[in-house]
Amino acid sequence: MSEAFDSFEKVRALLQDEEACIRVLYEAKWPNGFRCPSCGHDHAYPIATRRLPLYECSRCSKQTSLIVGTVFQGTRTPLHLWFQAIWLHSRPGSINALQLSKEIHVTYKTAWLICHKLRHAMSGADADALLTGAVRLTDACIYHRVSSNMKWHQQEQSVLIGATDGENGEPENVKIKKQDKSLLKHRLEAPKPGSFILEHVATEARMSVNFVRQYSRERHHALLKIGREVEKWLAELFRGIGPKHFQVYLNHYCYDWNRRKTSRFGDLLGWCAATRTITYPVLTRRLSVRSGRRSRSTESRAVG
Numbered sequence: 001m002s003e004a005f006d007s008f009e010k011v012r013a014l015l016q017d018e019e020a021c022i023r024v025l026y027e028a029k030w031p032n033g034f035r036c037p038s039c040g041h042d043h044a045y046p047i048a049t050r051r052l053p054l055y056e057c058s059r060c061s062k063q064t065s066l067i068v069g070t071v072f073q074g075t076r077t078p079l080h081l082w083f084q085a086i087w088l089h090s091r092p093g094s095i096n097a098l099q100l101s102k103e104i105h106v107t108y109k110t111a112w113l114i115c116h117k118l119r120h121a122m123s124g125a126d127a128d129a130l131l132t133g134a135v136r137l138t139d140a141c142i143y144h145r146v147s148s149n150m151k152w153h154q155q156e157q158s159v160l161i162g163a164t165d166g167e168n169g170e171p172e173n174v175k176i177k178k179q180d181k182s183l184l185k186h187r188l189e190a191p192k193p194g195s196f197i198l199e200h201v202a203t204e205a206r207m208s209v210n211f212v213r214q215y216s217r218e219r220h221h222a223l224l225k226i227g228r229e230v231e232k233w234l235a236e237l238f239r240g241i242g243p244k245h246f247q248v249y250l251n252h253y254c255y256d257w258n259r260r261k262t263s264r265f266g267d268l269l270g271w272c273a274a275t276r277t278i279t280y281p282v283l284t285r286r287l288s289v290r291s292g293r294r295s296r297s298t299e300s301r302a303v304g
């Protein structure tokens with residue numbers, strides 16, 4: 001699949017109608033052939049009376065749609081535009097909602113929602129991949145402000161960056177997780193990496209995690225470099241991100257980084273086909289009075 005779709009022009013040409021997209025999505029959703037979600041049977045009859053076909057299980061007669069249980073569920077946007085959006089998100093550096101709205105000719109709100117649904121799929125992609133082997137960990141500050149004040153600046157985001165030590169010391173399987181600033185009395189206090197290690201490091205590797213603080217002489221330069229690159233990416237592509245959606249943008253960056261040497265279109269399409277959608281009301285729900293505060297960033301404008 002990856003070679004056939006190695007340019008945006010090819011994606012537009014090969015996937016210009018819904019029929020072609022349905023065939024590709026069918027392969028992504030059921031790579032080993034149809035599987036009934038109710039009884040597990042492997043044969044169904046297609047019922048092509050709607051825009052997207054239904055499949056009726058030949059054993060239990062339950063009907064299932066191609067997009068149920070995927071990020072496309074409930075969408076009114078044609079699949080070929082979704083596929084173009086997936087391809088544009090698969091490029092190194094990715095794309096923001098305003099750029100996407102112009103590329104595929106949809107409203108900003110639709111583009112914003114597509115971007116977030118794709119990020120939702122990316123977030124699930126690495127969630128279960130625990131760090132193994134020699135694991136390095138550092139704290140870092142995104143949107144760091146120079147200040148003699150010990151208090152956090154509102155825009156500063158405390159994160160932990162962890163990765164497995166790969167060949168030549170290059171980080172592999174990078175994870176960046178936002179820390180709850182309210183648990184740190186001040187900006188110089190050392191974060192406690194216990195919950196990061198429990199959630200993201202394999203049991204056998206936990207005791208040997210090498211946690212070094214960002215300003216230590218032995219600091220992990222490669223991880224801190226990734227932190228600076230994240231900050232640059234967020235600032236240049238999204239003009240900064242507020243706290244509410246900050247973690248999913250970190251997940252997006254890690255998804256890209258962990259696949260930087262591979263073709264991603266088929267991978268992201270596969271995750272979209274295997275991930276339950278997230279809806280606009282859930283995305284825009286105020287998480288709390290404090291974190292739901294209006295952000296001035298471009299990407300958060302539609303949230304309000």
Ligand SMILES: [Zn+2]
Nearest residue numbers: 036039057060
């Ligand atoms: Zn069935």
